[in-house]
Amino acid sequence: MKLSHRFTAGSALFDDPNLVATAGLVPVMGLAERAGLGELAQEHLSVPTDKGANAGAKVSALVAGMVAGADSIDDMALLRHGAMKKVFSGCYAPSTLGSFLRAFTFGHVRQLDAVASRVLIDLAATTPVLEGIGEYAVVDVDDTIIEVHGYAKQGAGFGYSRVRGLNALLATVSTDQTAPVIVAQRLRRGSAGSPRGADRLVADALATVARMRDGQEGRPVLVRADSAFYGHPTIGAAVRTGADVSVTVRLTSNIRAAIATITDDAWTPIEYTEAIRDEATGAWISRAEVAEIPFTAFTAQARTRHVPGRLVVRRIPDLNPKKGEGQDQLFDTWRFHAFFTTTDPDAADTVAADKTHRAHAIIENVNADLKNSALAHLPSGKFAANAAWLVLAVLAFNLTRAAATLTGPQLARSTTATIRRTLVSVPARAASSARRLRLHLPTNWPWQQAWKRLFATVCGPPPSATT
Numbered sequence: 001m002k003l004s005h006r007f008t009a010g011s012a013l014f015d016d017p018n019l020v021a022t023a024g025l026v027p028v029m030g031l032a033e034r035a036g037l038g039e040l041a042q043e044h045l046s047v048p049t050d051k052g053a054n055a056g057a058k059v060s061a062l063v064a065g066m067v068a069g070a071d072s073i074d075d076m077a078l079l080r081h082g083a084m085k086k087v088f089s090g091c092y093a094p095s096t097l098g099s100f101l102r103a104f105t106f107g108h109v110r111q112l113d114a115v116a117s118r119v120l121i122d123l124a125a126t127t128p129v130l131e132g133i134g135e136y137a138v139v140d141v142d143d144t145i146i147e148v149h150g151y152a153k154q155g156a157g158f159g160y161s162r163v164r165g166l167n168a169l170l171a172t173v174s175t176d177q178t179a180p181v182i183v184a185q186r187l188r189r190g191s192a193g194s195p196r197g198a199d200r201l202v203a204d205a206l207a208t209v210a211r212m213r214d215g216q217e218g219r220p221v222l223v224r225a226d227s228a229f230y231g232h233p234t235i236g237a238a239v240r241t242g243a244d245v246s247v248t249v250r251l252t253s254n255i256r257a258a259i260a261t262i263t264d265d266a267w268t269p270i271e272y273t274e275a276i277r278d279e280a281t282g283a284w285i286s287r288a289e290v291a292e293i294p295f296t297a298f299t300a301q302a303r304t305r306h307v308p309g310r311l312v313v314r315r316i317p318d319l320n321p322k323k324g325e326g327q328d329q330l331f332d333t334w335r336f337h338a339f340f341t342t343t344d345p346d347a348a349d350t351v352a353a354d355k356t357h358r359a360h361a362i363i364e365n366v367n368a369d370l371k372n373s374a375l376a377h378l379p380s381g382k383f384a385a386n387a388a389w390l391v392l393a394v395l396a397f398n399l400t401r402a403a404a405t406l407t408g409p410q411l412a413r414s415t416t417a418t419i420r421r422t423l424v425s426v427p428a429r430a431a432s433s434a435r436r437l438r439l440h441l442p443t444n445w446p447w448q449q450a451w452k453r454l455f456a457t458v459c460g461p462p463p464s465a466t467t
Contacts, residue, residue: 016082016429017082017083018082018083018086018429018430018431019081019082019083019427019428019429019430020081020082020083020084020087020427020428020429020430020439021078021081021082021425021427022068022069022078022424022425022426023426023427023428023439023441024420024423024424024425024426024451024454025064025067025068025087025088025424026087026439026455026459027403027423027451027454027455027457027458027459028064028067028399028400028403028423028424028454028458029060029063029064029067029088030458030459031123031127031399031402031403031406031458032060032063032064032119032399033060034122034126034458035119035122035123035126035399035402036118036119036122037056037059037060037063037115037119037395037399038056038057038059038060039056040056040115040118040119041055041056041058041059041060041112041115042054042055042056042057043056044111044112044114044115045059045108045111045112045115046108046111047100047103047104047108048103049103051099051100051102051103052100052103054090055100057089057090057092058090058092058096058097058100059112059115059392059395060090061076061079061090061091061092061097062076062097062101062392063392063395063396063399064079064088065078065079065097066373066374066392066393066395066396067396067399067400067420067424068420068424068425069373069420069424069425070374071373071374071375071376071377071379072377072379073094073097073098073101073379073380074094075094076092076093076094076097077093077094079091079092080093082430083429083430086430086437087430087437087439098379098380101379101380101382101385101388101389102380102382102385104382104384104385104387104388105384106384106387108384108388109187109384109387109388109391112388112391112392113184113185113204113391115391115395116185116391116394116395116398117183117184117204117208119395119398119399120181120182120183120208120212120398121208121211121212123398123399123402124212125212127402127403127405127406128178128405128406128412129178129181129398129401129402129405130173130174130175130178130181130212131175131177131178131405132175132176132177132178133173133175133209133212133213134213134214134216134218135175135216135218135219136175136176136218136219137173137174137175137209137213137218137221137222138173138174138175138221138222138223138224138356138359139171139172139173139183139202139205139206139209139221139222139223139224139243140171140172140173140174140180140223140224140225140360140362140363141169141170141171141198141201141202141205141223141224141225141229141234141363142169142170142225142226142360142363142364142367143167143168143169143170143188143194143228144167144168144170144367144371145159145160145161145163145165145166145167145168145190146165146166146167146168146371146375146378147163147164147165148164148165148166148190148378149164152381153166153378153381153383153386154381154382154383154386155187155188155189155190155383155386156189156190157189157190157191158190158191159190159191159192160194164190165190166187166188166189166190166378166383166386167187167188167189167190167191167192168185168186168187168188168370168375168390169185169186169187169188169194169197169198169201170182170184170185170363170366170367170394171183171184171185171201171202171204171205172362172363172366173205173208173209173212174362178405178412179362179401179412179413180362180363180365180366181397181398181401181402182366182394182397182398183205183208183209184201184202184204184205184208185201185390185391185394186201186387186390187383187386187387187390193228194228194229195228195229195231195233195234198225198229198233198234198237199233199234199236199237200237202223202234202237202238203237203241206221206223206237206238206241206243207241209221210241219347220242220243220244221241221242221243221244222243222244222245222246222343222356223238223243223244223245223246223247224245224246224247224356224357224359224360225245225246225247225248225360226247226248226360227247227248227249227250229247230247230248230249230250230297230340232297232298232301232305232307234247235247235297235307235340236305236307239307239342244341244342244343244344245309245340245341245342246339246340246341246343246353246356246357246360247339247340247341248337248338248339248357249311249338249339249340251336251338254299255311255338256336258293258295258311259311259313259336259338261293262291262293262313266291266292267289267290267291267315268289268290268291268350268351269287269288269289270288270289270290270314270351270354270355271355272287272288272316273288287316287317288314288315288316289314289315290312290313290314290315290350290351290354291312291313291315291350292310292311292312292313292350292353293310293311293313294308294309294310294311295308295309295310295311295340296308296309297309297340307342308342309340309341309342309343310340310341310342310345310353311338311339311340312338312339312340312341312350312353312354312357313336313337313338314336314337314338314354315334315335315336315337316334316335316337317333317334317335318333318334318335339357341353341357343356365415366397369397369415369416369417370393370394370397372415372416372417373393373396373397373416373417373420374389374392374393374396374397375389375390375393378390396416397416400416400419400420400424401416401419403419403423403454403458404419404423406453406454406457406458407423407450407451407453407454408450408453410450411423411450422446422447422450422451423447423450423451423454426441426442426445426451427441427442428440428441428442
């Protein structure tokens with residue numbers, strides 16, 4: 001591709017009032033309106049003074065800015081270019097939106113949490129973003145450090161990653177047919193331990209999932225987490241709701257003693273790195289193996305806190321750096337990775353339980369996605385404003401993912417950056433004809449069929465009622 005030589009110094013003019021840089025916001029925010037985002041925010045938010053006036057419109061504007069790529073308050077200015085005020089109402093100035101966020105308290109953040117959960121429930125009912133949730137659902141819990149700079153950030157500190165920042169605790173929900181969306185979130189001090197408040201978050205997440213399942217009797221919800229969350233408060237909160245758990249355990253003395261009781265003939269090879277399937281027997285030839293034993297967690301605590309289940313252990317040969325140098329081992333030594341689960345062995349045997357648990361890593365993709373979009377920065381010095389920013393980022397993430405699922409399977413599992421590039425950041429010219437507003441988009445847009453499917457679904461006539 002070569003630049004045309006016909007440009008001059010005065011060839012670029014910012015003089016067209018009818019252009020829109022992000023025409024994809026039209027169907028995406030139409031979907032948000034159908035999910036009740038503005039109405040729910042107006043109903044539930046009680047931010048005081050004139051800063052909290054028109055809360056529904058301001059929340060919608062903040063989410064729209066994040067969908068379009070904003071990761072700071074100043075970036076919200078992209079809502080006020082060209083024909084945006086023809087296409088949307090309530091295109092607030094960045095200073096107005098910043099004042100709105102700074103008026104938040106912890107109670108207002110919790111009100112916004114309620115809005116986010118209700119919007120997700122409606123998205124799950126009207127889009128395939130969580131298709132199959134009535135039959136199978138997995139809730140993953142993890143926390144991540146959002147790095148901050150400067151000394152004016154309330155609550156910033158050094159956590160387990162030794163990076164100065166604030167700690168975001170997230171819970172995602174996914175099915176065997178869909179990519180994860182975020183079902184609960186909390187912003188905490190940077191020095192907060194991973195399990196702090198996780199019991200409340202898990203309870204809130206499972207309550208929202210139960211509402212999305214709407215009484216459908218499928219398999220119990222599975223809560224997955226890493227070893228930082230292996231404790232009775234988190235696991236107990238899940239078990240009390242009837243959910244199963246699959247949580248990594250640390251190799252403490254009692255865990256090592258339990259692993260030592262596993263007999264040599266109990267280990268089963270699994271599909272793992274460099275594994276090969278024997279065509280004759282169908283078995284895996286692998287250096288990684290799994291086994292399980294019955295196990296009761298928290299036996300050192302009161303009997304009412306005991307949680308029966310099973311301990312699933314994966315063993316991998318320990319690396320011998322001197323192998324081949326005359327220092328070969330006389331016998332294999334192993335590295336062990338164990339997790340505790342309450343799943344029914346008839347529903348998930350040892351190999352299936354291990355494979356399911358390893359899929360917990362999908363939540364890391366969600367963490368990375370958020371940090372590559374709206375959570376690239378936490379824009380305010382006030383903790384409550386940043387906590388509200390996190391909830392708004394979650395709303396934008398879920399809304400973007402739901403919009404992508406309406407276009408077909410190609411973009412259903414894509415990252416926010418890909419969805420924004422293909423569906424949202426589409427330039428258009430707004431024109432009026434017969435009192436109707438039309439958008440003229442570029443010819444030969446590579447993803448125009450997906451865009452048209454989304455637009456027709458959201459902005460077309462409502463579906464007919466069925467009896």
